[in-house]
Amino acid sequence: MxxxxxxxxxxxxxxxxxxxxxxxxxxxxxxxxxxxxxxxxxxxxxxxxxxxxxxxxxxxxxxxxxxxxxxxxxxxxxxxxxxxxxxxxxxxxxxxxxxxxxxxxxxxxxxxxxxxxxxxxxxxxxxxxxxxxxxxxxxxxxxxxxxxxxxxxxxxPVEEFRRGMAEVIKYALVLDKELYDFLSLNHDSIMKRNQDVLEKVIYSSVKDKLFVVSEDERETKGVRIVLNFGHTIGHAIEAGSDFKVPHGLAISVGMVCEAKIAEEMGYAEEGVVEDVLWLLQLYGLPISMDQLNAKVEVERALKSMLMDKKRRGEETLMPFPTRIGNWRSVSVPNDTLVSFSKQCLGGN
Ligand SMILES: NC(=O)c1ccc[n+]([C@@H]2O[C@H](COP(=O)([O-])OP(=O)(O)OC[C@H]3O[C@@H](n4cnc5c(N)ncnc54)[C@H](O)[C@@H]3O)[C@@H](O)[C@H]2O)c1
The missing domain is CATH 3.40.50.1970 (Rossmann fold)
Structure with a gap:
């Protein structure tokens, strides 16, 4: 124990x-x-x-x-x-x-x-x-x-387990390169729920989250926002589907879109998006809207995104991966966010 x-x-x-x-x-x-x-x-x-x-x-x-x-x-x-x-x-x-x-x-x-x-x-x-x-x-x-x-x-059920893995992968991508490597190497034993390997994955995730929360319990110091990676667009997808798309799957696509925005805006090193896609795919998580098998109303999704708690006037504060295991927060103009999100969600 x-x-x-x-x-x-x-x-x-x-x-x-x-x-x-x-x-x-x-x-x-x-x-x-x-x-x-x-x-x-x-x-x-x-x-x-x-x-x-x-x-x-x-x-x-x-x-x-x-x-x-x-x-x-x-x-x-x-x-x-x-x-x-x-x-x-x-x-x-x-x-x-x-x-x-x-x-x-x-x-x-x-x-x-x-x-x-x-x-x-x-x-x-x-x-x-x-x-x-x-x-x-x-x-x-x-x-x-x-x-x-x-x-x-x-x-x-395996589908519930997979959705939990989306949050584990989130920690790996923005906070924990060692966890990223561990997840890359131990897919089979994790999905077979080998106890020792699972204990390590859960321990690392709990430690990562507790560390962030101990730095910024009330989300006032700009640190806890990192836990929101993939969630700005993920929440929008949930809302746009009338909450038919489960949270874990929505943030999986959300992480892909947000990593792409980070790369296009020049905050993420080259290769980050590929690394994000690779790990999510390894765990059978969706990386694009068509893999969600649900109707998502893009306009409704975007409207809900602009009501996000992280929005500050004309900008939205987002945690972007810079390289695997690292991140920074960026104030993204809402226009930019909307146009990148439209591209990613498949709207016009
Ligand atoms: N407070 C926070 O920081 C925080 C963070 C993330 C998510 N959440 C909230 O958590 C909720 C989602 O949690 P969830 O994904 O655990 O969903 P859930 O509580 O709805 O559980 C998912 C399903 O798993 C079943 N289940 C639970 N334990 C089981 C077990 N041991 N074996 C078989 N089936 C089992 C449940 O009956 C349910 O059908 C959302 O409401 C979300 O807002 C809160």
Whole structure:
């Protein structure tokens, strides 16, 4: 088992990664409540068991308030523990409830998808969808502990696994050349979910994200933006398809388009785009719009892109790869962004 901690602003976040590591939670003193989807049964002993609907429909303010109600009626206080066990959607809604209950009780994230393990469980962002907007309401709230039990991945469908790999590849491309090389050399064992190799991939991803978050927890110092690589265009693709294109696939194409823009604008070294394409293809991820097999309305995608949180007046702040494992942030004029994106998304 890998066991380490990272200081993020004012809290120490403890991380445990390995197989069958859930037993680590038995030694906690205090009441334990667990939130999980109906489909995910657990042997974990808890004082309170809350079943919720998973997927985006469960990421609703009413679900967050139901969790709060159940904690209240079971007499939980701030010293107790709330365990979020599930994919990113379950972690997001539970994290939000934990942060607002009595101004915060101890949150433990137990991600059960690869995306949850390498991304959603880490960094302290949570949220619920509200009035058709994703993650409209939420807080920054660091978990007390993150327990990544690799045995959950045994049952994860290959397509969900692949989508999680898109975020892993993102870290490799902009933050971690060593991870890029490792992913290049170990494709077969990773896709076969060899435990030792997976542990290394997940550990590197968690470390990369935690490092960024420890430098810029609230996204105010221009560092956390790196995690947004591929996401400006990726989110646009999601919106343009009415959220039919899954996030991991959308950011895969988003990373290709953004790397191309970086190269065309002269920020990325020659060869970066080929390296991006090569690794995404190796993992069976889409590199162009026609591989998404979904209708994406380009005008709608572009409109949504201009409403991105990273937009600053007439410009959009974007993290660009400069060479594999390195990046810089660039303010891109919106006109330039729109015309490059149109080319990449196939609009006129
Ligand atoms: N807070 C953050 O920093 C952050 C970062 C990235 C993504 N997110 C959020 O995460 C969500 C996406 O997360 P996700 O991809 O994990 O989706 P998800 O939670 O919808 O889970 C995907 C699917 O996998 C199933 N599943 C979960 N664990 C399983 C297991 N062990 N075996 C078999 N099936 C399993 C679920 O039932 C679901 O159908 C989005 O809402 C996104 O906004 C948050």
């Amino acid at each position: 890998i066991d380490f901690s990272e200081k993020i602003c004012c809290s120490e976040v403890r991380v445990k990664i390995g197989r069958e590591v859930l037993g680590e939670l038995d030694s906690l003193q205090g009441k334990k409540g667990i939130v999980h989807p109906r489909t995910l049964r657990t042997q974990l002993k808890a004082d309170l068991d809350i079943e919720i609907e998973d997927g985006e429909r469960g990421k609703d303010i009413s679900v967050a308030m139901r969790i709060v109600d159940e904690l209240l009626s079971s007499g939980f206080t701030r010293g107790d523990y709330l365990i979020a066990m599930g994919g990113g959607t379950v972690l997001d809604v539970t994290g939000f409830s934990a942060s607002i209950f009595m101004r915060g009780l101890n949150l433990i994230n137990v991600p059960t998808t690869l995306l949850g393990m390498v991304d959603a469980a880490i960094g302290g962002k949570n949220g619920v969808n509200y009035r058709l907007a994703k993650n409209m309401i939420g807080t920054f709230y660091q978990p007390f502990m993150i327990v990544e039990d690799l045995s959950f991945l045994d049952t994860l």
